[in-house]
Amino acid sequence: MKLPRRRFLAGSLAAGAIASPIGIVRGQPLAFASDPFTLGVASGSPREDSVVLWTRLAPRPLEGGGMPDSPVTVDWQIAEDERFARLVAQATVQATPAEGHAVHAEAKGLRPGRHYWYRFRAGNALSPIGRTRTAPATGSTPAQFRFAFASCAQYEQGHFAAYRDIANRDLDLVMHLGDYIYEKSWGSRLVRRHEVGIPTTLSEFRDRYALYKLDPNLQAAHAAVPWLTTWDDHEVADDYANDRSYTTRDPAQFMKMRAAAYQAYYEHLPLPASARPRGPFATIYERYRFGDMLDVMLLDDRQYRSPPACVGEGRPTTVQDCPERTLEARTMLGSQQEQWLDRQIASAKARWTIVAQQTLMAELDRPNEGGHRFWMDGWDGYPNARRRLLDSIATHKPRNPVVIGGDRHAFFVADLKRDFGQARDPVLASEFVGTSITSQGPSAASMQQALKANPQLKYGRGDKRGYATAELTAARCTIGFEALDDEKQKDSAVRRLATFIVEDGVTGAKPA
Structure with missing residues (x-):
């Protein structure tokens, strides 16, 4: 059943705190003392087969971000469902001090004209869940x-x-x-x-x-x-x-x-x-x-x-x-x-x-x-x-x-x-x-x-x-x-x- 938009957002923005860990196995993760995803998540630049996923790590957002002066590994996932049972892509990127520990991940290989859900992980912290949508396919004309x-x-x-x-x-x-x-x-x-x-x-x-x-x-x-x-x-x-x-x-x-x-x-x-x-x-x-x-x-x-x-x-x-x-x-x-x-x-x-x-x-x-x-x-x-x-x-x-x-x-x-x-x-x-x-x-x-x-x-x-x-x-x-x-x-x-x-x-x- 499709959730009403208000309920969906309330659920997704709270879900980051309880979602199961992203399944990329490495050594001991970085431990954050406070939430680094204070600025939320976003998506943009939608094409028929790709979209840009964004977040920025900032546990102390009004104090320059509060991140170490070194790169931090960030995992991201995108899925066809909000429970992430049908994963489409996942990868690891480096959030660097030179870009304020911001992440711009281009998710490719997506299907046109449909919704996707995405999230990030940095160390022991999980982001809120966002929803995005790809552009309709060239040659197709959506009803609206x-x-x-x-x-x-x-x-x-x-x-x-x-x-x-x-x-x-x-x-x-x-x-x-x-x-x-x-x-x-x-x-x-x-x-x-x-x-x-x-x-x-x-x-x-x-x-x-x-x-x-x-x-x-x-x-x-x-x-x-x-x-x-x-x-x-x-x-x-x-x-x-x-x-x-x-x-x-x-x-x-x-x-x-x-x-x-x-x-x-x-x-x-x-x-x-x-x-x-x-x-x-x-x-x-x-x-x-x-x-x-x-x-x-x-x-x-x-x-x-x-x-x-x-x-x-x-x-x-x-x-x-x-x-x-x-x-x-x-x-x-x-x-x-x-x-x-x-x-x-x-x-x-x-x-x-x-x-x-x-x-x-x-x-x-x-x-x-x-x-x-x-x-x-x-x-x-x-x-x-x-x-x-x-x-x-x-x-x-x-x-x-x-x-x-x-x-x-x-x-x-x-x-x-x-x-x-x-x-x-x-x-x-x-x-x-x-x-x-x-x-x-x-x-x-x-x-x-x-x-x-x-x-x-x-x-x-x-x-x-x-x-x-x-x-x-x-x-x-x-x-x-x-x-x-x-x-x-x-x-x-x-x-x-x-x-x-x-x-x-x-x-x-x-x-x-």
């Missing part, structure tokens, strides 16, 4: 595919009740679109504290991730379903652009900090080996195929972007337009990623093409008596880069293109077109932006002004925290905006705020 997308989880501004709700849903995938952690404190009505200042070193970033990952709701969401993740700015520094940061003016100093931040990001998420950082550089953009139902292009719009326009050395806020903003050479993704994305869009064959990126792609003009005003940290600061991306969609015509994003701490629905100033310009793709997990949103007045001045925005709501869900079938894409009653309450309920659909073969979203 469900995923959630989330972003912007400022620890101090609310509890992670939205992650609890994600854990309790029947999902095939979670996509986190950035700001998984926050480097700084801000906002009002804080319910808990970082307790320390802004991280700049690897050990400090490790402790910040550990603080967030100690949250049981975040652990439950990771243990329930595989994730795809990309970063935005707060994993490093507010509103940074490539090697430029208004908070750390010296590029060499900033790149040293970025290297530490990228390393800590990799150490704490179920990323493939291809995403392992090389100093301050890492390739995290990637394409994922889920049968013939959907193609996912997961983008990185931070690492390669041009410096912000119209603000000099200052913070990229909403400012008056200037000629620099529309220079053709300005890029959001970098030329190499732009070319890669064009090739992926050209070869997309699935029924639904999902471009998963960090922020609102549609134009959001803030006009005043002096002319047009734009937010220079988003796509409006790089309009020709946006045009090139939409040109690629117009040229290659992938089936049912849908763009998803986060970052704005608000729900949005938008029509994407080459020229937002032309009402008759054809709609090229539908866009959905999820609100923040906890981070406070824009005022009602600013949202009303944005909707009034920008007819391409079909919906906008910034007063609610939560996330979005997507259900794909052959006939339609259904997007649900899932909103918390109150992110300040640990046990907040989550309710559907609005539902939109995109019909197969029809560009543009409409209310359900």
Whole structure:
């Protein structure tokens, strides 16, 4: 009998303490005085025959981890059942100090489109049990595919009740679109504290991730379903652009900090080996195929972007337009990623093409008596880069293109077109932006002004925290905006705020 999701998670997260030992025989195991699996387990990067399994050994998670300065042997298993009677694979890996004693194990030889259960052992300690799912086989079309997308989880501004709700849903995938952690404190009505200042070193970033990952709701969401993740700015520094940061003016100093931040990001998420950082550089953009139902292009719009326009050395806020903003050479993704994305869009064959990126792609003009005003940290600061991306969609015509994003701490629905100033310009793709997990949103007045001045925005709501869900079938894409009653309450309920659909073969979203 299939357990309800809530009961399954409660059982699996407790089972690590009582499960029978993993059957790899060696000498006397390392004896831990306290649980090294305090940060839980996770899976990610699902393919039709493989998945990445993650954990990190950290018996003292907020004190650098509390591990010895030497490698530790870790065993892992993956099975077709939660009792591990039908093992599929098991192996031994080394958790090293250089990677914070994190483990990224790629389980291969799996069957497509099915659930698996996994666990780890280190010495005398057993991990919680996680559940994952492989991608459907190429050439197959599942009856439906469900995923959630989330972003912007400022620890101090609310509890992670939205992650609890994600854990309790029947999902095939979670996509986190950035700001998984926050480097700084801000906002009002804080319910808990970082307790320390802004991280700049690897050990400090490790402790910040550990603080967030100690949250049981975040652990439950990771243990329930595989994730795809990309970063935005707060994993490093507010509103940074490539090697430029208004908070750390010296590029060499900033790149040293970025290297530490990228390393800590990799150490704490179920990323493939291809995403392992090389100093301050890492390739995290990637394409994922889920049968013939959907193609996912997961983008990185931070690492390669041009410096912000119209603000000099200052913070990229909403400012008056200037000629620099529309220079053709300005890029959001970098030329190499732009070319890669064009090739992926050209070869997309699935029924639904999902471009998963960090922020609102549609134009959001803030006009005043002096002319047009734009937010220079988003796509409006790089309009020709946006045009090139939409040109690629117009040229290659992938089936049912849908763009998803986060970052704005608000729900949005938008029509994407080459020229937002032309009402008759054809709609090229539908866009959905999820609100923040906890981070406070824009005022009602600013949202009303944005909707009034920008007819391409079909919906906008910034007063609610939560996330979005997507259900794909052959006939339609259904997007649900899932909103918390109150992110300040640990046990907040989550309710559907609005539902939109995109019909197969029809560009543009409409209310359900």
